[in-house]
Amino acid sequence: MSKTSLTIKVPGKLMIAGEFAVLEPHHKLVVMAVNRFVYATIEESHENFLTLENFNLNHITWDYENSNINVHANDDRIRFAKDAMTIALNFLEENSITTGGFSLKVKSELDDISGVKYGLGSSAAVVTSIIAAILKKYLPNPSASLIFKLAAISHVKTQGNGSGADVAASSYGGMLKYASFQAEWLKEMYRNANSLMELLEENWSYLSVHPVSLPENVHICIGWTGNPASTAKLVDKVLKLKQNNTSQFGQFLDDSAKAVTHFYQGMQQNDIDLLLSGVKKNRQALSTVGNNTNVDIETPLLGKLCDLAEQFGGAGKPSGAGGGDCGIAFMPSKEKAKDLFRAWEAAGIKPLDIELYGTGASTISSSYH
Numbered sequence: 363m364s365k366t367s368l369t370i371k372v373p374g375k376l377m378i379a380g381e382f383a384v385l386e387p388h389h390k391l392v393v394m395a396v397n398r399f400v401y402a403t404i405e406e407s408h409e410n411f412l413t414l415e416n417f418n419l420n421h422i423t424w425d426y427e428n429s430n431i432n433v434h435a436n437d438d439r440i441r442f443a444k445d446a447m448t449i450a451l452n453f454l455e456e457n458s459i460t461t462g463g464f465s466l467k468v469k470s471e472l473d474d475i476s477g478v479k480y481g482l483g484s485s486a487a488v489v490t491s492i493i494a495a496i497l498k499k500y501l502p503n504p505s506a507s508l509i510f511k512l513a514a515i516s517h518v519k520t521q522g523n524g525s526g527a528d529v530a531a532s533s534y535g536g537m538l539k540y541a542s543f544q545a546e547w548l549k550e551m552y553r554n555a556n557s558l559m560e561l562l563e564e565n566w567s568y569l570s571v572h573p574v575s576l577p578e579n580v581h582i583c584i585g586w587t588g589n590p591a592s593t594a595k596l597v598d599k600v601l602k603l604k605q606n607n608t609s610q611f612g613q614f615l616d617d618s619a620k621a622v623t624h625f626y627q628g629m630q631q632n633d634i635d636l637l638l639s640g641v642k643k644n645r646q647a648l649s650t651v652g653n654n655t656n657v658d659i660e661t662p663l664l665g666k667l668c669d670l671a672e673q674f675g676g677a678g679k680p681s682g683a684g685g686g687d688c689g690i691a692f693m694p695s696k697e698k699a700k701d702l703f704r705a706w707e708a709a710g711i712k713p714l715d716i717e718l719y720g721t722g723a724s725t726i727s728s729s730y731h
Contacts (some may be wrong), residue, residue, distance in 0.1 A: 367405040368499045369727045372491040373719040374398045374472040375531035376584065376690060377682045379625045382600050382651065383618035384525045384542050387568050390622045391540050392511030394401055394582075395531040397719040398482050401726075402491035403467045412464035414443060421465075426451055442520050445469065446489040449516040450496035454559050459500050468492065481593075481687035482716075486528035489517045494533075494723035506722050509533045510571070511562055518548050523594070526569075535722035536573050539626060543569040561614050577632045580692050581699040582718060583671070583678075585711040587663040588685030589722045598685040599657045611655045617647035641677035643691055648680060659684030663711060667691065670705045674698045688714070 373395035380391030412422045412433060424447070431448040433440050447466070454461060468491060472482040474654035486621045490513040497504040497512070514526045527543040545568050555561040576582070603611045621643035628637025645668055646658070652659035660668070664680045671678030671691035675698050678691035689711075693699040703713040 367403065367728065368495060368725060369401060369403040370491060370495050370498055370723055371399040371401050371726050372487050372494060372532045372723045373721070374400070374484070374487050376482065376526045376688060376716070378537070378690060379640060379679070380618055380622040381644075381648065381682055381684075383615050383622075383647075383679075385545075385597070385601065386615060387544055388541055388571075389615060390626070391525065391527050391542075392526040392537065392574065392622060392625060393531045394537040395535040395541055395586075395719045395722065396482060396716045400468065400470045400472060400484070400487040400491045400532075402469075402495035404495040405465050407463050407465040409465070410463050412440070412443060413465070413467040414440065414448075415467065415469040421597065429455060432643070433580050439527040442485050442489055442517070443492055445520045446492035446513070446516045447496065449495050449558070451518070452501055453512055454496070456557050456559050457529055461496075461500055464499070465535065466492065466495065469474060471709060474546060479687075481682055483528035483532065485521065486513070486517055486524075486526075487532045489513050489520070490529055490532035492725055494557075498723075498725055506534045507560070508702070509723055511566070512558070514543060515548065515552055515558070515561065519546050521594075522549070523597070530571055531722075533722045534571065534573070535724075536720045537575060537718060539570075539572045539574050541568060541570040566705065574626065574629055576629055576692075576718075577634060579695060580634060580637065581694075581696055582715060583676075583691040583693055583699050583702050583706075583707045584681070584714045584716045585667050585689050585691070585703075586714055587661060587667060587686055587689060589661065591687075596657055596685050599655050600651055600659075603651065603655050607654065610651075614647055614651040614654075616651070618644065621647055636667045638677040638694075640678055642672070645677070645679035647689055649685060652684065657685070662688055663709075664689045666709050667706060667711050670709065671702055674702045674705065676702065682700060 378392040384391035423431045456675040464503045493513045625640025667689035668678035676693035681690040
């Protein structure tokens with residue numbers, strides 16, 4: 363008896379603390395999975411089809427020859443899906459697992475119904491959904507670690523950079539304390555490895571992934587300020603500081619590390635004041651590095667979002683690379699969170715109905731014959 367159809371869902375992410383610094387070896391970041399999802403449905407089929415609903419790319423044919431996916435469409439937006447399918451099928455091939463034909467349909471609900479992008483990590487979640495769907499169809503219970511590592515390899519292969527924290531959130535779910543595998547290391551290892559199995563069995567010495575949890579009475583508030591930002595461009599500008607002013611960049615890394623440590627210890631010790639102190643320190647570190655690089659990480663509206671959080675007894679900061687998109691606040695009670703949402707709305711900030719989601723890539727339906 364085999365699964366003929368399988369649908370999995372994968373959560374998006376929001377970065378909480380440690381942005382930019384996580385791109386450097388051994389620097390920690392806290393990231394959380396959120397209850398907005400990408401869905402991937404894989405179904406046995408006589409013909410190979412790929413559908414990416416959000417791009418209106420439907421029933422595109424593909425084939426797998428000489429360990430490579432060929433997608434019969436000239437559209438650059440397919441590349442993340444193409445590489446993810448290739449990596450998943452390469453892995454199965456190395457393990458002598460044959461797949462036969464299948465159709466794959468991917469649909470994202472990470473963004474607003476109107477198409478507004480909230481910065482919840484679409485390409486990483488799409489890649490993770492494809493890897494997870496193919497593995498879950500042809501393997502008994504693939505681990506979150508396997509899904510994560512294959513999705514990380516695929517995402518770095520396509521994008522060329524990134525911390526992989528978004529892939530980790532989509533793979534594992536929940537809230538994670540994370541140190542990156544280092545994209546340059548992974549690219550080099552992928553180029554030189556004789557097989558995916560060899561790379562998977564390597565010691566990913568820079569990588570660490572640990573689940574963490576907030577104190578019960580801390581409430582997360584997420585607000586959208588508009589102006590979707592280009593993470594890649596902002597990251598490039600901030601990382602130029604590494605060449606242009608090593609002392610300023612070193613100070614930023616130190617400040618970020620202290621902020622993440624305070625935030626993490628506040629979680630561990632159930633010390634809300636320490637946790638909020640970490641958020642404020644991280645906001646300051648991001649603001650300073652933004653000023654030093656002429657990058658508007660904390661836009662005026664993100665600044666307002668954070669100031670209002672502090673006014674109501676909490677703390678807020680930009681989430682991710684900043685420059686617009688989402689800000690995140692931590693409030694000491696449900697009442698304060700409600701007060702903050704009202705104040706945000708009055709200031710032109712859109713409160714989002716987004717919450718922590720505790721599960722990574724998971725099966726939501728399957729049929730057998």
